[in-house]
Amino acid sequence: MSKIKKVDKPVITKNLDEFFNGLSKAFAFVKRFFKEVWFPPYEFKEVLRQCYEIGYRSLPLISLTGFIIGIVFTNQSRPSLAEFGATSWLPSLISIAVVRALGPLVTALIASGKVGSSIGAEIGSMNVTEQIDAMEVSAINPFKFLVITRTLAATFMIPVLVMYTDFVALMGSFASVNANELVSLSTFFVQVFEAVSFLDIFSSVIKSVVFGFTIGIVGCYKGYNSSRGTEGVGQAANAAVVMSMFLIFVEELLIMQIVNAIRYA
């Protein structure tokens, strides 16, 4: 006689069960990352390759966006400051806005669209075409080779990209300030560095590390757990972008509250 297990009934409702199961799976995934990242084999070559993919290939988009943000934000802020005759404060205002919020946030949002979706789609398609299974049956840990490398690369490269975006945005702002207020480059940057504190730079770096980790791990999680079929690959890429963007905003809010609490303590 066949021995067949009965299908379990939902504990709460089917949808709620699925939500909590998903949440528990996501936590287990993150936990597995922190458990495995410390132990060999270390895939240095793959981490470097991913750093190149994430960092170098994002440069054109980041450069253009950063420069435009600098110009637009400066042009939009000028009329308000001009009312008080305070256009000389533009470099200070822009530097605080860019370093504290715009740089990390804009870079992370662009990266979640470009990098997160590409990680989700790549790992999702590897899942669909059984490439991940092929690694497992060859006694290779696919989690180490795919997830840890990409998450580490995103965690390393997003802070670098954020610093680059900050610089490019400030150059965009300088272009506008120089054209309108005839301020020299050295004067502009003296004002920029006077306005920015160590806490601003430190919090910006911490924020971008958190954003980078989020983009990497969410992209990998969605790809790794994509359902079978080509539709699943598209869904994984899409879900990676949506979920990482949502988490980035939540993290921005939380980190901002913590930093402000420290700043005004």
Added chain:
Amino acid sequence: MLSEREKVVEIRGLVKSFGENHVLRNVDLDLYKGENLVVLGKSGSGKSVLIKLMVGLLRQDEGSIKIFGIDTLKLNLKELNKLRLRIGFSFQASALYDSMTVRENLEFPLVRNVKNLTRKEIDFKVEELLDAVALPNTINQMPSELSGGQKKRIGIARTLILNPEIMLYDEPTAGLDPVTCIEINNLINEVRERYKTSSIVITHDLTCAKQTGDRMAVLIKGHFKAVGTFEEVFEEATDKQVKSFYDYNFIR
């Protein structure tokens, strides 16, 4: 006579369900050393699930799988990986790594599992296997540049690089033209002769089964309905479902 030979795989009372879809229902199967066993069945009959359970890609609900006398269910990941190195798995869609060249695809399992190999030894092994599958000129090509048949061959070469004792072929001729099918069938036989492997070939293609198999096992609705040589299973078939499977393949 077969029962006197060494069993390399022994499956008993295997049960596997996906939700309410009961795929394998109390399945028993033996694979003997040096033989090619063909598992036949319609699409969705659980053939691929059977071999995925063997390498631990899936976990059975009930029953035992013993490979070289080792119960796979009792192994931790490290022990399972050690066992996996003795088993080659050729995937239906070849599962070549898209971002790597043919050379890198073949090197990948080798350099991660065999330590202290020199560049010369790695190159020798890769070139030897590409010669064995008659594709030496593809070494620097990307998988996207290969035909379906070439991908299958490279996939087989990649599994052979770790010198497995058991080969598992998942639908080796699916989606290929008749000429390439015959080439792949011949390759399966050559692999057995050259590398002294025991194999399980999963297929629904009776031509492939006849050309490669010493024994056939027909999986219908989660049970093996018939096990034996091709003649015993099909030409002397009494079971209606086995007979109809044979008739639908237009082999007569």
